[in-house]
Amino acid sequence: MSTITADEAVAQTEVEPAELGVALNTAFEGRHHERRAAGRAAYPADGMHRDPSLGLAEARQWTLERLQVLVEHGFGQAIQPAESADAATLVQSLIDFETISYGDLSVAIKSGVQHGLFGGAIASLGDDAQQARFLGRALSLDLLGCFAMTERGHGSDVQSLETTITFDPETGDFVVHSPKHSSAKTYIGNAAAHGHMAAVFGQLIVDGHEHGVHCILVPIRDRDGAVLSGVTIGDNGHKGGLIGVDNGWISFDHVRVPRDLLLNRFGSVTADGAYESSIDNPNRRFFSMLGALVRGRICIGGGAALAARRALSIATLYAQQRTQFRHPGTDEETPLLDYLAHQRKLLPAIARAYALGFAQNDLIDSFARVASNPDHEPKDQRALETLAAGLKALNTEFANATVQTCREACGGAGYMSENRLTQLRADTDVFATFEGDNTVLLQLVAKGVLTNYAEVWGGLDRLGMVQASARLVGSSVIERTGAGLLAERLVATARRKGDSAAFYDRGWQAWMFEERERHSIDSLARRMRAADRNSFDAVNAMQDHVLFVARAHMDRVVLDSFIAGIEACADPAAKQTLEELCTLFALTSLEADAGWFLAHNRMSDARAKALRKHINQICGELRPRATALVEGFGIPAEWLGSAMLDG
Numbered sequence: 001m002s003t004i005t006a007d008e009a010v011a012q013t014e015v016e017p018a019e020l021g022v023a024l025n026t027a028f029e030g031r032h033h034e035r036r037a038a039g040r041a042a043y044p045a046d047g048m049h050r051d052p053s054l055g056l057a058e059a060r061q062w063t064l065e066r067l068q069v070l071v072e073h074g075f076g077q078a079i080q081p082a083e084s085a086d087a088a089t090l091v092q093s094l095i096d097f098e099t100i101s102y103g104d105l106s107v108a109i110k111s112g113v114q115h116g117l118f119g120g121a122i123a124s125l126g127d128d129a130q131q132a133r134f135l136g137r138a139l140s141l142d143l144l145g146c147f148a149m150t151e152r153g154h155g156s157d158v159q160s161l162e163t164t165i166t167f168d169p170e171t172g173d174f175v176v177h178s179p180k181h182s183s184a185k186t187y188i189g190n191a192a193a194h195g196h197m198a199a200v201f202g203q204l205i206v207d208g209h210e211h212g213v214h215c216i217l218v219p220i221r222d223r224d225g226a227v228l229s230g231v232t233i234g235d236n237g238h239k240g241g242l243i244g245v246d247n248g249w250i251s252f253d254h255v256r257v258p259r260d261l262l263l264n265r266f267g268s269v270t271a272d273g274a275y276e277s278s279i280d281n282p283n284r285r286f287f288s289m290l291g292a293l294v295r296g297r298i299c300i301g302g303g304a305a306l307a308a309r310r311a312l313s314i315a316t317l318y319a320q321q322r323t324q325f326r327h328p329g330t331d332e333e334t335p336l337l338d339y340l341a342h343q344r345k346l347l348p349a350i351a352r353a354y355a356l357g358f359a360q361n362d363l364i365d366s367f368a369r370v371a372s373n374p375d376h377e378p379k380d381q382r383a384l385e386t387l388a389a390g391l392k393a394l395n396t397e398f399a400n401a402t403v404q405t406c407r408e409a410c411g412g413a414g415y416m417s418e419n420r421l422t423q424l425r426a427d428t429d430v431f432a433t434f435e436g437d438n439t440v441l442l443q444l445v446a447k448g449v450l451t452n453y454a455e456v457w458g459g460l461d462r463l464g465m466v467q468a469s470a471r472l473v474g475s476s477v478i479e480r481t482g483a484g485l486l487a488e489r490l491v492a493t494a495r496r497k498g499d500s501a502a503f504y505d506r507g508w509q510a511w512m513f514e515e516r517e518r519h520s521i522d523s524l525a526r527r528m529r530a531a532d533r534n535s536f537d538a539v540n541a542m543q544d545h546v547l548f549v550a551r552a553h554m555d556r557v558v559l560d561s562f563i564a565g566i567e568a569c570a571d572p573a574a575k576q577t578l579e580e581l582c583t584l585f586a587l588t589s590l591e592a593d594a595g596w597f598l599a600h601n602r603m604s605d606a607r608a609k610a611l612r613k614h615i616n617q618i619c620g621e622l623r624p625r626a627t628a629l630v631e632g633f634g635i636p637a638e639w640l641g642s643a644m645l646d647g
Contacts, residue, residue, distance in 0.1 A: 021631025023574035028354060028632050030361045030565060032095060036634060039099035044073055048103035049641040052417035056238055060193055063106045063244030067114070068141055070107070075100055076115040077139050081131045082124045082265065087368040094298055094364050101303040102310070102639055105427040106244025108303050113189035113245070114138065116296045118145030121199040124293060125215050125263035134197075134217065146190045146198040146220070148250055153182030156440045158213060159286060163202030163252065165216050165262070169273040173256045176200060176218055184251040187434070192235040192248030196221045200252070204267065206275045212282045213289070217261040220250060230255040241426030291381050294388050298367055300435040301392035302360055304399035306635075307428045309353050311399075311421055313630040314642045315406035316346055318413070320626060321645070336409070337626055343619040345409050349402045350629050351584040356395055357633075358565035359558040363387050386448030389441040390554040396431040397438060403428055410644070418643040442550035443543075446524070449553050453525055484560035486567055503607075503614050506563060506579075509586035513559050515602050516593065517552040524549050555589055574632075577625060584618045587611055 029036045050062055070076065078092035097116065101108040119138040122131055137143035154160050162183035166175045178184050185191075185200065197219050204214040220231045227233050236247040259269060266289050267277040279285040319342055323333035336342045363384075370376045370384045407414040407421040414421045432438045487510045494507030502508065524545050531538040562582045569575040590597065591611045597603035622629065637645075 018628045018631060020573055020577065020625060020628040023571035024577060024628060024632025025634040027565065027569040027571065027574050027578060028357055029634060030358070030568060032091065032361060032364065035092060035095045036098070039075075039095055040102070040634070040636065042073055042075075043099050043102060044069055045103075045636070045639055048639065049420070050104045050106065050244060050423075052423055056243055059106065059244040060246045063104070063110050064194055066104065066107045067110050070100060070111065071139075071141055076111050076119075079115055079119045079123050079135070079139055081126075081128070081135065082371070083128075083374065085123070085372055087372040090295075090368040090371050091364055093295065094302060094367070097299040098302050098306055101306045102635065104244065105303065105307060105424070106242045109242055109245050110189065112296060112299055112303075113147060114141065114145060116299050117147035117293075118190070118197075118199055120293060120295055121147060121215055121263060122217075124295075125265045125289060127264055127268075129260070130217075130263060144190055144194045144196050146188045146195040146250070148185040148188050148191070148198040148218075149201040150185065150187055151182060152184050152186050152249070153180070156437050158201065158290065161202055161213055163200065164205055165200070165202045165214060166205040167207070167259075167269050167273055168256075169207070171256070172259050172271060174216060174259060174262060174269075176202065176216060176252045176255045176257055178251045178253070184249050186249040187236060187247050188250060189245050189247055191220075191233060191250055192246035194246055196223070196225075198250060199263070200250075204262075204269075204275075206269055207273060209275070211267060211275050211277075212286050214267055215263045215289070216257055217263065218252070218255060218257050228255075239430075241423075241429050291385055294367065294385055295371075297388045297392045297435045297441075298363060300431055301363075301388070301395035304392075304396040304428055304431045305353065305356050305360060307424050307431075308349075308395075308399040308402040309357075309630075309633040310635060310640065311403040311406040311424050312346065312350055312353060313633060313635050313637075314419065314421060314640050314645065315409045315414070316350070316626050316630045317637075317640075317645055318410050318642070319346065322410075322413075337623060340616060340619065342409065343623055344616070345405055347619045347622055347626070347629075348584055348588040348615070349398075349405060350626075351581040351588070352398060353402070353633070354578070354581050355558045355562045355585045356391070356398060359391055359561040360395070361565070362561045363391050382448055382451070386445050387557065389436060389448075390445040390550065390557070392436060393432075393438040393441045393445070393550075394554050394558070396428070399428045400425075400432060413644045416644070420640070420642050439547070442547050445550035445553060446546045449521055449549060450525060450528070453521055484557070484564070487560045487563045490563070503587065503610070504583055506582070506586075509583070509590070510556075510559060510563065512590055512597065512602060513552075513556040513586070515600075516596065517549070517556045519600060519602075520545070520549045520552050559586060559589075577622075577629070580618055580622055581629070584615065584622070587615050587618070591615060 026033050050059060054062060075096050078089050078096055080089050097108060097112060100111050119135060122135045122138060134143060138145055149158060151161055151163065153162060162180055163185070164177050164179060166177070168175055197217055199215050200218045201213055201215050204211045219228055220233065221227055230253045232251040232253070234249045236249060239247065259271070262269065266279060266285050267275065269275055277285055279288055316337070319337035320335055322336050324336055325334055326332065327334045366384050366387060370380050403421060403425045407425055410419065410421060413419055417423060490507035491511045491514055494505060494511040497508070524542065527542055527545065562585065566575060566578045566582060569578055594608045594611060598605065598608055
């Protein structure tokens with residue numbers, strides 16, 4: 001099977017985006033449009049797609065070489081020490097990862113491992129001397145590194161890692177050791193072939209006392225690539241996707257590491273063996289350390305979202321040119337996208353892609369604001385981590401579902417490797433797992449939401465809660481950021497209209513999202529108050545409710561961002577199109593949970609039945625603008641690299 005070159009792709013699809021597409025892209029990328037446009041202009045598109053016939057070793061070498069080219073073009077350099085990072089640079093680091101994700105996702109993930117995780121660990125957890133010594137080398141690829149957190153026995157449960165980092169007072173060294181088979185680090189990017197140093201997470205032990213999980217830099221290979229004494233490295237082998245990333249496992253047998261390689265921003269050991277930390281509480285210290293690494297979670301969500309947009313662009317453009325069955329009374333065959341069933345596959349997904357994109361913009365801003373302010377409030381950090389966890393889960397779930405839908409929508413052509421959808425499907429699959437398993441992340445979201453709830457209601461008995469609710473007079477205890485203030489005003493208006501509000505009334509839509517979130521939080525909190533929290537069975541029985549709360553909260557947050565993004569749009573035609581897309585997103589979300597709204601008397605039976613009709617109507621109205629909708633994603637047509645788009 002042949003693959004097309006970048007130049008051939010350009011020749012096949014060299015068309016200028018429509019005026020509406022340009023306006024949509026400007027609005028969609030919002031405050032970061034100029035940075036994203038500059039990234040696209042700087043990105044060396046030639047050779048951006050890996051030949052799917054490459055073997056494992058060849059794919060890994062191609063990926064490393066491709067990353068080296070990107071570094072030469074300035075990508076991956078926007079990682080700064082935590083204490084000096086400014087908001088603009090922090091934003092740029094996230095935009096860089098997005099831009100790299102336009103191409104082969106193995107390259108993006110290898111950059112994420114090298115720059116975001118290994119480099120990010122040094123920047124976020126190291127002191128000035130460590131950053132001066134290693135950070136520049138990591139960013140330039142002079143020092144290829146690994147991020148060694150996950151173990152065979154512990155992935156999401158980082159606090160229970162088994163690797164030990166023990167201080168030896170006689171030599172002043174640390175001894176890094178894997179005491180069990182289950183404590184070997186595994187699925188570690190850059191480990192199998194290319195890495196020379198690993199940022200290793202393990203339990204710090206000083207004078208027999210455990211001080212929780214810390215991170216230490218451990219050399220694993222010499223300059224010639226030979227594995228160092230005491231280090232055992234294995235190859236995880238061929239994976240379901242991302243075959244260009246050399247994942248492997250690492251085990252340590254009492255490996256001695258100099259004291260100055262312990263990354264010590266949150267905890268250090270003096271030469272005479274005294275442990276020191278500016279954070280006394282071990283749990284707070286642990287979560288502060290992990291919070292400093294939130295950038296990776298944001299990147300993964302953004303990369304997944306871009307993969308979904310790539311798939312939607314390919315499938316939508318193909319559906320416009322591929323015809324099937326004659327139109328009654330004519331000799332013309334009907335384009336796939338003229339069929340309602342096909343519209344229902346693609347257009348609601350396009351609407352959700354826009355919604356998630358606006359939310360990602362707000363997340364980027366939140367990250368830059370919090371990370372650039374060393375005096376930020378703990379509440380702000382918690383809000384950032386909750387939003388990052390939730391959007392990572394939503395974006396990666398959406399990517400996996402959407403890429404599969406797009407593959408099916410393209411029929412047999414979609415199954416051909418040269419058309420890129422199967423590779424996207426394979427590469428995005430694991431996004432649901434790394435940088436936090438999605439189920440665990442949604443549980444973290446629910447925990448954050450319940451923490452906010454407890455701060456409002458926690459000290460009140462049942463009578464006190466009733467009285468407080470009465471004082472609120474129909475408003476909500478739901479905490480909103482700046483992006484949600486407009487939605488809050490719209491909800492207040494919709495409440496006064498009640499069930500008479502129109503389907504297209506944005507306030508009514510936002511009200512339904514809010515009601516779903518508010519009621520589910522309230523009922524979960526009451527269940528938890530009544531339950532024995534020390535009982536596994538009692539807590540376990542609420543897991544489905546916990547996940548529902550998280551999803552309801554995140555969908556409301558995403559809608560808030562969409563509404564704010566529309567408000568900021570200056571182009572009338574683009575704004576009207578975004579209004580329709582937002583309604584499509586809102587109504588399809590309500591349709592998916594129609595059973596809940598009916599069961600909880602938040603929607604009449606007539607309204608629930610009418611949802612489908614209105615969704616179908618919007619799909620039909622948007623269909624003539626389908627090309628402009630995907631042009632709004634900002635992916636140059638020649639970068640899609642799909643052979644079937646040659647007409």
